[in-house]
Amino acid sequence: MAADVIVIGGGLVGSALTYGLVAAGARVTMLDEGDVAFRASRGNFGLVWVQSKGDGMHEYASWTRTSSDLWGGFAEALQAETGVDVGHHRPGGLELCLDEDEYETYAGSIRRMHNQPDAGANGRRMIDGDEVRRMEPHVGPEVVGASFCPHDGLVNPLLALRALHAIATRAGVVRHNAGPVTGIRPDGDGFRVETADDSSWFADRVVLAAGNGNRALAGHIGLEVPVSPERGHILVTEPVRPLFNHVLGQVRQTDEGTVMLGATKESVGFDTGIAPDMIRHISSRAVRKIPLLRRLQVIRAWSALRIMSPDGFPIYAESGEYPGAFVVTCHSGVTLAAAHALRLAPRLLQPGFNENFAAFSPGRFDVSQAERPGTDTDHGPVRG
Secondary structure (H helix, E strand, O other), X not given: OOOEEEEEOOOHHHHHHHHHHHHOOOEEEEEEOOOOOOOHHHOOOOEEOOOOOOOOXXXXXXXXXXXXXXXXXXXXXHHHHHOOOOOOEOOOEEEXXXXXXXXXXXXXXXXXXXXXXXXXXXXXXXXXXXXXXXXOOOOOOOOOEEEEEOOXXXXXXXHHHHHHHHHHHHXXXXXXXXXXXXXXXEEOOEEEXXXXXXXXXXXXXXXXXXXXXXXXXXXXXXXXXXXXXXXXXXXXXXXXXXXXXXXXXXXXXXXXXXEEEEOOOEOOOOOOOOOHHXXXXXXXXXXXXXXXXXXXXXXXXXXXXXXXXXXXXXXXXXXXXXXXXXXXXXXXXXOOHHHXXXXXXXXXXXXXXXXXXXXXXXXXXXXXXXXXXXXXXXXXXXXX
């Protein structure tokens, strides 16, 4: 008999899980807060980023690489089912360094990750400024080198979200813009979920995929999920001819020709306002890296909120107090979408979820963070 599942959250994490749950035979109801939600999936860089992911947790390095490897087939499946080309490419990525301190920061991360089992540093290596400019002729003279990873790529997150929603609708998924969820409680052999519009929903299982909203929702299912918002600004320029051969960590050209600029990390709570000093910071660094950007007109700027755990790594868990209730949260919803859809989602319907994802348990925060050698060193914009 098919399981009934409620997925709380309509962003890329929730939509990818819904895709995988439907493919595994579940009947899914998606409760989405609506357009008022702080949705990272519509405000990020759209990178499928492998380098630096998992510095301090080798399981995350391996998981990220797995998802990057799955993205090509996942993108093809989305296009075959919907006709939507989500713009996935994997030419490799460069994180440009403007001084020796930045260079050594990335080099140190590579050394640490090389000592980790499994994926290790994922083929990442440091290259000098001359090699960078041979790979990318528009890189300026101030760039002293870069971290290069052959497994980095990009995707259009808005088109990916559109494709996933189209597939969900076609599959009969009930998608309700319910406003905030106000209650989750056990009800017989399942769970009753109540929303701000006085709707009430029942299912065998419930999955929290509401980003920063998971912190408050998790209390309803006996879990502590210590996520918090971190703001990142993004600028976008007028469209120009193709400029780059690879994906750059903080200067990304879209399929439409616009150039996205980013890289701020701000602890300001749930504030998505625009800070002029952050705009100046992004612009200044971008033109030092790619001088020809000085000629381009910035046509839009916005900010979005990352979903950050204390160590930067995902949190996956089934409630011990309320089996059948799960949380899935991360700040890499774009990068991990393929793994969430094709690997994690089916596990939500099977026994042993916590054993399969033990490294990502929120229980890791019960011990001193000093016991972990590092944290996720992704210092870029809301990447994906």
